Structure formats: C-alpha cells, structure tokens
Amino acid sequence: GNSVTQMEGPVTLSEEAFLTINCTYTATGYPSLFWYVQYPGEGLQLLLKATKADDKGSNKGFEATYRKETTSFHLEKGSVQVSDSAVYFCALSEGATTSGTYKYIFGTGTRLKVLA
Amino acid sequence: DAGVTQSPTHLIKTRGQHVTLRCSPISGHKSVSWYQQVLGQGPQFIFQYYEKEERGRGNFPDRFSARQFPNYSSELNVNALLLGDSALYLCASSQQGAGEQYFGPGTRLTVT
Numbered sequence: 001g002n003s004v005t006q007m008e009g010p011v012t013l014s015e016e017a018f019l020t021i022n023c024t025y026t027a028t029g030y031p032s033l034f035w036y037v038q039y040p041g042e043g044l045q046l047l048l049k050a051t052k053a054d055d056k057g058s059n060k061g062f063e064a065t066y067r068k069e070t071t072s073f074h075l076e077k078g079s080v081q082v083s084d085s086a087v088y089f090c091a092l093s094e095g096a097t098t099s100g101t102y103k104y105i106f107g108t109g110t111r112l113k114v115l116a
Numbered sequence: 117d118a119g120v121t122q123s124p125t126h127l128i129k130t131r132g133q134h135v136t137l138r139c140s141p142i143s144g145h146k147s148v149s150w151y152q153q154v155l156g157q158g159p160q161f162i163f164q165y166y167e168k169e170e171r172g173r174g175n176f177p178d179r180f181s182a183r184q185f186p187n188y189s190s191e192l193n194v195n196a197l198l199l200g201d202s203a204l205y206l207c208a209s210s211q212q213g214a215g216e217q218y219f220g221p222g223t224r225l226t227v228t
Contacts, residue, residue, distance in 0.1 A: 004158075036219075043206055043221040044159070089158055095214065101172025102214040103149060106158030 002027045002094050006107035009087075013080055013114050021075040021110045023064075023090035031092040033057075033066050033073040034104070038087045047075075047088070080114045087111045118143070120209050120220035128226045129197050137192040137223045141209030147171075148190040149217060150182060151206040159206055165190055166212070194225075202227045 007022040025033065032051045036044040048057030053068035062077045073090060087109045095102040121140045129135050141148050147166040151159035161174040165184035184190045188209075194201055204224050208217035 032216075043204075044219040046216075046218075049216070091158075093214075095172070101164050102147075102210070103161040103164060103172060103174070104151075104159070104208075104217060106160075108158050109156075 002031070002092060002105050004090050004092055004105055004107040006088075006090050006110050009109070009111040011110060011112050013112070015082055015114055015116050016079045017114075019075070019077040019080045019084075019112070021088055021090075021112070023073045023075065023107060025071050025073065025090075025092050027071075027092055027094070030068075031094060033064070034091040034093070035062070035064055035073070035075050036089040036091060036106075038089065038109070040086075044089065080112070082114045082116050085112055085114045120207055120218055122205075122207050122220040122223050124223060125221070126224045126226075128228060130228055131197055131199060133197050134193065134195050135197060135225060137194075137205050137207075137225070139190045139192070139207030139209075139220060141188050141190070141207075142218055145209035145211050145218075146188055147210045147212060147215075148184055148188065149208045149210070150190070150192045151208065152176070153204040153206060153222070154200075155203070162192070197227045199227050201225065 034049045035047040048059040050057040050066035056065045090107040091104045149164040150162040153159040163182045164172040168184045179195045182192045204222040206222045207220045
C-alpha cells in the first residue's frame with residue numbers, strides 16, 4: 001500500500017542554519033503531497049502542498065518540490081528560527097474521487113529543535 | 117469563518133468505559149474524517165464520512181464507530197476503552213469527499 005517515510009529526528013540546529021527534512025513516498029497514481037507542522041499541544045497546521053510532479057510548494061520561507069522521479073518531497077528552509085521548533089509531518093493523499101474514500105497517509109514526523 | 121472545532125479538549129477515562137468525541141466542520145464542508153495520533157507517531161486514518169454516509173474505514177476494531185449528522189457535524193465513539201486508545205484524536209473537514217482537509221485542534225484522550 002501507499003506509505004510515507006521521513007528522516008528520523010530529532011533534528012537540532014542553530015538559529016539561521018539551513019534545514020532539510022527528507023521525505024520519500026510510495027504510491028500508486030499521482031497523489032498530492034503535503035507538509036504539516038504541529039506545535040506542542042496543538043493540532044496539525046498545513047505548511048505547504050504540491051498537487052503534481054515538479055510543483056513547488058512554499059510558505060513562510062519553507063519550500064518543497066514534488067519529485068516524481070525520486071518519489072521525494074523534501075522540506076527545506078534557508079534560515080531557521082527558534083520559533084520553527086515543532087514536529088513536521090509529510091503526508092500524501094490517497095484516493096481522489098468524491099464517491100470513494102479520500103484519506104491522508106502520514107509519515108512518523110520529524111522533531112525540529114532550533115537553538116538560539 | 118470558524119475553523120474545525122472539537123470537543124472536549126481533554127478527556128480522562130478508565131479502561132472499559134465508553135467515550136464520545138465531537139467535531140464541527142468548517143461551514144460548507146460536507147465531509148469529516150477522523151484520525152488517531154498516538155504519542156510520537158503520525159496520525160492514522162480511522163473514518164471518513166461524506167454526506168452522512170461512511171466512505172471509508174481504516175484498520176481499527178469494531179469498538180470504534182462514528183456517525184455524521186444532517187448539519188455535517190460528527191461523533192466518534194469508542195467502546196470498551198483500552199490503555200492503547202490513549203491518543204490525540206483529530207477531526208478534519210473538507211468541502212467534498214476529496215480535496216484538501218482542514219484539521220481541528222484535536223481531543224486528547226487518556227485512558228487509565
């Protein structure tokens with residue numbers, strides 16, 4: 001079945017460092033891909049998304065490109081801040097019709113800790 | 117517009133008890149999905165409802181059930197609670213059965 005694999009955390013960086021969180025997926029068809037962020041004690045917030053191959057999603061300085069050839073959707077940010085400390089989840093959509101099940105498959109999450 | 121709302125925020129139950137969690141979708145959204153997030157893991161799909169009908173079910177035992185009401189709000193019920201049911205339960209809504217899902221803040225259930 002479809003699956004998402006994320007790099008294990010925690011990832012610890014100094015403020016202003018470059019961030020990469022790796023995400024690869026296995027899927028039949030052409031799913032949409034997402035990055036969600038979860039701050040302590042909170043639910044999931046959509047960070048960015050891409051709906052087809054070569055699309056680049058971006059938001060708040062974060063970017064990720066949908067790479068069909070490598071089945072990857074790596075999250076990057078050029079300069080992280082302490083406020084970026086959170087857990088990041090990569091996800092794909094499975095099913096795409098209004099008459100069938102449509103659900104998200106999530107990775108296990110990567111905890112990011114940014115030190116001042 | 118209000119986002120997805122869930123109640124209660126936190127809940128503590130004893131093994132063997134029953135629990136009901138509630139979710140109100142974004143206005144105009146007709147589909148609600150439920151996910152379970154165990155500590156340290158990603159959310160796992162439990163159910164999807166669209167137009168008050170069950171559209172899909174994840175790999176969860178029959179102790180888990182749900183329903184959607186005419187106003188598109190939803191309830192998740194769990195019977196005979198086990199310690200392993202302790203988790204954050206997330207509700208997500210979308211306009212149709214397919215399409216981007218918007219998540220609520222979750223209900224944290226602790227089973228003792």
